[in-house]
Amino acid sequence: xxxxxxxxxxxxxxxxxxxxxxxxxxxPVHDVAASFAMTRPAVSQHLRVLRQAGLVAExxxxxxxxxxxxxxxxxxxxxxxxxxxxxxxxHARLLGELLEEGE
Amino acid sequence: xxxxxxxxxxxxxxxxxxxxxxxxxxxPVHDVAASFAMTRPAVSQHLRVLRQAGLVAExxxxxxxxxxxxxxxxxxxxxxxxxxxxxxxxHARLLGELLEEGE
DNA sequence: TTGACTGGTAAGAGATCTCTTACGTATTAT
DNA sequence: ATAATACGTAAGAGATCTCTTACCAGTCAA
Numbered sequence: 001x002x003x004x005x006x007x008x009x010x011x012x013x014x015x016x017x018x019x020x021x022x023x024x025x026x027x028p029v030h031d032v033a034a035s036f037a038m039t040r041p042a043v044s045q046h047l048r049v050l051r052q053a054g055l056v057a058e059x060x061x062x063x064x065x066x067x068x069x070x071x072x073x074x075x076x077x078x079x080x081x082x083x084x085x086x087x088x089x090x091h092a093r094l095l096g097e098l099l100e101e102g103e
Numbered sequence: 104x105x106x107x108x109x110x111x112x113x114x115x116x117x118x119x120x121x122x123x124x125x126x127x128x129x130x131p132v133h134d135v136a137a138s139f140a141m142t143r144p145a146v147s148q149h150l151r152v153l154r155q156a157g158l159v160a161e162x163x164x165x166x167x168x169x170x171x172x173x174x175x176x177x178x179x180x181x182x183x184x185x186x187x188x189x190x191x192x193x194h195a196r197l198l199g200e201l202l203e204e205g206e
Numbered sequence: 207t208t209g210a211c212t213g214g215t216a217a218g219a220g221a222t223c224t225c226t227t228a229c230g231t232a233t234t235a236t
Numbered sequence: 237a238t239a240a241t242a243c244g245t246a247a248g249a250g251a252t253c254t255c256t257t258a259c260c261a262g263t264c265a266a
Binding site: 005011013016019021068071074080081082 | 114119148178
């Protein structure tokens, strides 16, 4: 189990889209695959990467396998990017940009 | 200008390490390269990827090129991961984990 | 049991990534 | 001017990624 790096797992737009899909709840593979213009085995392989990164978990339901989102590894990503927050804030002050984007 | 995806740019541990380095201020290429066990051209190529992702900017100083961090594209990453915050919080409530990690 | 459905894995093709060495250009020093 | 320094890019090797098709096992329905 090489345990894939979460940054590597989310580098693929397809895999990010799968995670987005799973926000609505667990889904069987054939359901996930229906959303993409690629074969089911290809989706299966993306799911494997996500599983190895700990971003999804598999639950067997009859002959289906439901994939459930597990967002916890994304905290690593949040924390890493968060350390740079002061830089873009600094940038904003410096350039007078984004001042009204308090959101 | 294919403009590289920021998720792709930060997928590499080397490139994340370069960004971390540049937090201490702009540095010339030979200085950055000294921190890695690879040749200077290899580092140069990583810097190109970061530049194309908008994560660093180049400033010419004499015969050196100083690379300066520009963290703004990381907001995209923060925002994306942030949308999943409720899921890991949900997870925490559900499993009774992380309850004291209020920080 | 037989047949349909769900989904994983293997093998291989082609694209892409990530290094290396070789070389060219611009700037600075002697 | 000549040499040294700083750096980019080109070309190519080898690894890895991302698909495909082919095939397998497990589950459910008739």
